[in-house]
Amino acid sequence: xxxxxxxxxxLKRRKIKALFLAVGxxxxxxxxxxxxxxxxxxxxxxxxxxxxxxxxxxxVPRWEGMELTYAGTHVSGITFDIQRLTEEDxxxxxTIADRNSVNIISPKLVGAVVADGRRALLVGVDTRRExxxxxxxxxxxxxxxxxxxxxxxxxLLEIPEDQVLLGSAASRALGRKAGDTVxxxxxxxxxxxxxxxxxxxxxxxxxxxxxxxxELLGRSGEFSLIELSAYCNFCPVEEIVAQLNxxxxxxxTTALRQAALLREETIDSFSSLGFALxxxxxxxxxxxxxxTMLASVHxxxxxxxxxxxVGFRRAHVSAIIVLEAILVSIPAGLAGFLAGGLTAQLAGxxxxxxxxxxxxxxxxxxPSMVLSSGLAAAAAAYPALKAARLDPVEALRFI
Amino acid sequence: xxxxxITMKELTKTYKSGNDEVQAxxxxxxxxxxxxxxxxxxxxxxxxxxxxxxxxGLNPPSSGRIEIDGIDLYALSQEKRADFRxxxxxFVFQQFQLIPYLTAQxxxxxxxxxxxxxxxxxxxxxxKVLCRxxxxxxxxxxxxxxxxxxxxRVAIARAIVNEPPLVLxxxxxxxxxxxxxxxxxxxxxxxxxxxxxVVMVTHNPENTRYMDRTILMQDGxxxxxxxxxxxxxxxxxxx
Numbered sequence: 001x002x003x004x005x006x007x008x009x010x011l012k013r014r015k016i017k018a019l020f021l022a023v024g025x026x027x028x029x030x031x032x033x034x035x036x037x038x039x040x041x042x043x044x045x046x047x048x049x050x051x052x053x054x055x056x057x058x059x060v061p062r063w064e065g066m067e068l069t070y071a072g073t074h075v076s077g078i079t080f081d082i083q084r085l086t087e088e089d090x091x092x093x094x095t096i097a098d099r100n101s102v103n104i105i106s107p108k109l110v111g112a113v114v115a116d117g118r119r120a121l122l123v124g125v126d127t128r129r130e131x132x133x134x135x136x137x138x139x140x141x142x143x144x145x146x147x148x149x150x151x152x153x154x155x156l157l158e159i160p161e162d163q164v165l166l167g168s169a170a171s172r173a174l175g176r177k178a179g180d181t182v183x184x185x186x187x188x189x190x191x192x193x194x195x196x197x198x199x200x201x202x203x204x205x206x207x208x209x210x211x212x213x214x215e216l217l218g219r220s221g222e223f224s225l226i227e228l229s230a231y232c233n234f235c236p237v238e239e240i241v242a243q244l245n246x247x248x249x250x251x252x253t254t255a256l257r258q259a260a261l262l263r264e265e266t267i268d269s270f271s272s273l274g275f276a277l278x279x280x281x282x283x284x285x286x287x288x289x290x291x292t293m294l295a296s297v298h299x300x301x302x303x304x305x306x307x308x309x310v311g312f313r314r315a316h317v318s319a320i321i322v323l324e325a326i327l328v329s330i331p332a333g334l335a336g337f338l339a340g341g342l343t344a345q346l347a348g349x350x351x352x353x354x355x356x357x358x359x360x361x362x363x364x365x366x367p368s369m370v371l372s373s374g375l376a377a378a379a380a381a382y383p384a385l386k387a388a389r390l391d392p393v394e395a396l397r398f399i
Numbered sequence: 400x401x402x403x404x405i406t407m408k409e410l411t412k413t414y415k416s417g418n419d420e421v422q423a424x425x426x427x428x429x430x431x432x433x434x435x436x437x438x439x440x441x442x443x444x445x446x447x448x449x450x451x452x453x454x455x456g457l458n459p460p461s462s463g464r465i466e467i468d469g470i471d472l473y474a475l476s477q478e479k480r481a482d483f484r485x486x487x488x489x490f491v492f493q494q495f496q497l498i499p500y501l502t503a504q505x506x507x508x509x510x511x512x513x514x515x516x517x518x519x520x521x522x523x524x525x526x527k528v529l530c531r532x533x534x535x536x537x538x539x540x541x542x543x544x545x546x547x548x549x550x551x552r553v554a555i556a557r558a559i560v561n562e563p564p565l566v567l568x569x570x571x572x573x574x575x576x577x578x579x580x581x582x583x584x585x586x587x588x589x590x591x592x593x594x595x596x597v598v599m600v601t602h603n604p605e606n607t608r609y610m611d612r613t614i615l616m617q618d619g620x621x622x623x624x625x626x627x628x629x630x631x632x633x634x635x636x637x638x
Contacts, residue, residue, distance in 0.1 A: 001508035001521055006501070013500035306496050309457060310510040310557070311485025313478045393458045396492060 003316060007323040014296070021292050021325070021376075022332040028285025029336025029372045030343060032278045033364050037344035038351060039274040041358040056237060057102075057228040059244060059251040061085050083250035085223040093228070096243040104133045104229040108210065111217035111224075115184045115206060116174055122184065122206045124213020127165075131155045133229050137202075140168065142193040143179035151193060161209045163192035169203035182206070185216045226251070282375060289379035293325060297387045304387050305395025314388035321387050325380035326373050333372030337365050404565065404596050405431040405454060410463035412449050412619075423449040424460065425619040433564065436587070436597040438607045441616030447600045448569060450616070454598060455488055455567050456480040467565065485510055489558030491568035495550040497542040497557075503529065503549075504538040507556045514561070528556040532586060548579035555586060559595065566590070568599040572606060584609040 011018045063082040068075045085107070093105055109124040131137050131154035139151035143163075159165065164182060166174065171194040176182055180191045189208065197203055214220045230240055237255045244253040297304070307317055341360055348358035412424040423446045431437055439447045452458035453465060459473050466472065467487060475483060484490075489510070497506045507525040516524070529538050532552040542550055551571060558566050568587070572580035580603070588609045591597050599610065607613040615622040 001501075001505050001512050001518075003512060005505075006498075006512065009500045009505070302496065303498055306492070306498065307509075308481065309455065309484065309490045309492075311481050311561075312513055313481045315478075316513050393452050396452075396457075396496070 003319050004323060007320050007327055010300075010320075011324055011327055017292060017296060018324075018328050021289060021328045022335070024285050024288035024292070025329050025332035025372050025376055026336040026339060028282045028375060029333055029368050030340035031281040032371065033337055033340025033361070033368055034343040034348070035274040035278050036364065037341060037358050037361045038348040039270050040361065041344070041348060042270050056256050057230055057241060057244070057253060058256060059085065059089070059226040059228070059248060059253045060224075062250055062252045085226060085248075085251055087221045089223075089226070089248045089251055092247045093226070093244065096240065096247050098230075098240050098243060101240060102228050102230050104129055105226060106130045106133050106228070107223040107226045109213050109217060109219060109222060109224050111213070111219070113184045113206070113216060115182050116176070118174060120170060120174070120206055121204065122208055122213055122216065124208055124210040124217075126210050127157070127159045127207065128155060130207075133227065136198060138196045139165075139193045140196045141178040143191060159192050159209070161212050162187075162189055164189045165192055165207040166194045167203040167205045167207075168195055168197040170206050173204070184208075187212075187216070282371075286375055286379040289325060289376055290382060293321060293380045293383035294386065296324075297321065297383045297390075300387075301390060301395045304390050305392045308390070308392035309396065317390075318384035318388040321384035322377055322380045325376035329372040329376035330369060332376075333369035334365075336372060337368035340364075340368070401432045401435075403430045404433040404435075404468060405429075405598075406464075406466045407454075408464045410450070410453060410460045410465060412446070412453065412458070413461045422619050424453070424463075426463070427619075427621055428463075429614065429621060431596065431598060433596055434591070434594050435612060436591040436610040437599070438610040438613040439598065439600045439616060440602070440604070440607065440613060441622075445616040446619040447616045449619075451567050451569055451598065451600050454565075455490060456484050485513065485561060487563050487565060489561070489563045489566040491551075491554050491558045491566065491571045493570045494574055495542070495547075495554045497550055497553055499542055502539050502541055503534060503545065503553045503556075506542070506553055507560050509557060510561045524560055525556070528560045529553070531559075532556045546579075547575050548582060551575060551579070551583050552586070555583070555590075559590060563595075565596045565598070568597065570600055570602065572601070572603060577605075580606070 061083045063079050065079045068078055090105065090107060093099070093102065096102075106126060106129040108130065111122055111124075113120055113122040115122075135155070137154055139154060142151040145151065164184075166176060166182075171177060171191075174182060176191050178191050178193045182189050182191060184206075195203070208216075214222060228240075228244075230237060241253050241255050244251070304317055307320070308314075341364070344358045345360065407427055407429045410424050410427040411422070414421045414423055425446075427446075427450060439450060441447045449458065453460050454467070456472050456475075464471065464473075467483075470483065472480065472483065498509065501509070504522065504525045507529055508521045511521045511524060514521075526535075526538065529535060532555055534549060534552050534556070537545060537549060542553070545553065555566075555571075558568075566587075571587070572583050575583060584606055587597055587599070591611075597610070599606065601607070
């Protein structure tokens with residue numbers, strides 16, 4: 001006969017109450033596990049999606065610059081010692097330690113051209129890489145489509161070398177639409193399509209094949225900038241930036257802080273919501289434990305009086321109450337873990353409107369048990385204290 | 400030579416009931432010898448159960464002093480008094496007061512729960528006293544599977560399992576038929592002969608025949624050695 005066997009025997013006798021207690025705890029743990037799993041999956045998915053969609057690292061040619069006041073005249077933007085980005089620099093990106101974290105590399109060349117007699121900015125890109133990285137570019141119109149057919153996904157379309165894409169503003173300025181031709185540097189290009197308006201300066205650009213642009217601008221093998229998209233759920237962007245700066249001496253690599261901040265803020269908002277919801281559900285579970293244990297102590301007043309009369313210390317009485325709660329909390333923690341994991345897998349994609357499955361978080365088993373036991377012990381503390389403070393004379397109705 | 404086990408001096412106990420004060424004990428002084436059996440009688444509200452709870456270390460007196468085996472009981476802390484009860488006292492309560500979800504053997508082992516004995520030793524001690532009270536074959540039964548007399552025997556076994564020098568009993572035969580009551584009183588007598596000091600609160604004058612001494616309480620005081628007490632005692636002891 002031990003304190004443990006007394007607690008266990010009482011639980012066996014009061015099966016319904018023990019079950020009620022276990023269900024309360026299991027629901028609390030299940031909610032936390034489900035929300036945590038969903039939020040974690042959202043973190044991964046959101047992070048991946050944002051990282052895939054937009055560049056978060058940019059490499060530009062290294063240059064030195066200064067401002068000067070000469071003979072009373074302010075001269076700004078004096079640049080010198082301008083480096084160039086080349087095909088060799090692309091190869092150097094492959095040498096960095098965190099290369100596997102880099103998802104998309106999109107080099108481009110920007111230059112001014114005369115298109116149909118008007119000056120315009122031409123951007124040479126690898127169209128598939130560029131438009132996979134920048135999903136906000138979409139086609140408003142596309143050449144060769146039958147009536148009623150919708151323009152395709154830019155990231156999936158192969159744009160021939162003799163064709164170009166026009167930004168909405170460029171389309172207006174040149175007076176050209178999909179299927180028309182544009183002459184640049186004595187070469188004739190067909191307009192593959194016109195982009196939807198983005199409201200940015202990019203609306204005024206002409207997009208063409210990178211190699212063709214290099215040839216047109218007479219800058220073969222050269223790039224104006226290289227944009228990179230890195231998966232950064234598990235890699236620090238700053239670390240990749242440092243590696244790239246070391247690997248490419250002719251380039252200056254910077255992280256697009258805004259994109260990183262946006263990602264963090266969005267994920268933090270989801271996490272905060274998850275924590276707040278978990279907190280509320282846990283508080284309700286703790287309340288259920290508290291009220292059930294208090295009722296149990298009230299019912300067992302006389303029994304507690306007997307324990308005290310036969311020589312149990314206050315601590316022994318408290319230990320019985322807390323131990324009962326903990327004994328219930330162990331299967332409850334396990335059940336909560338399983339139910340929460342299952343809920344996250346089944347309902348998670350619908351609740352969070354995610355396109356990926358929520359992974360099974362086996363690592364949450366031990367924390368679930370600890371959470372369940374800790375919550376039960378904390379909620380049982382007051383009833384245990386109350387039981388320990390019961391006056392044995394009152395309890396036994398000696399008076 | 401008789402040795403005093405319990406010394407009570409000018410014990411008083413006052414309870415508050417709303418704005419009123421109820422004086423349950425009004426200056427009780429009494430000595431009880433080691434190995435003595437004492438019946439405490441009196442009408443309801445005379446203070447006999449209060450006296451028993453004070454002797455049991457459960458209810459501090461409002462004033463006065465009580466020593467058991469030379470130990471000033473209420474000079475001890477609450478937790479030390481719990482240890483004292485475990486080592487010095489056995490309780491037999493009204494209505495048996497067994498734990499319903501524990502078997503007879505487990506109920507008997509209850510006072511041993513917080514001792515350092517091994518599980519095997521505890522079981523052996525419980526088996527021994529259950530045999531002593533005639534329940535060798537019913538150790539694994541729950542209280543609900545035992546008769547009233549058997550439950551009372553389990554309660555007595557629980558009171559003596561830790562081999563205390565003193566057993567306090569509150570109306571032990573109150574809920575038993577007369578024949579079973581007599582069997583229980585004979586059991587107490589046997590234990591008393593083995594050296595156990597017994598203090599028993601009872602309403603039943605018949606029970607006093609089994610005791611060495613009977614104390615009558617009236618309005619929180621010990622009655623004088625009145626004719627009533629003497630009359631009760633003249634019935635004589637049967638065992």
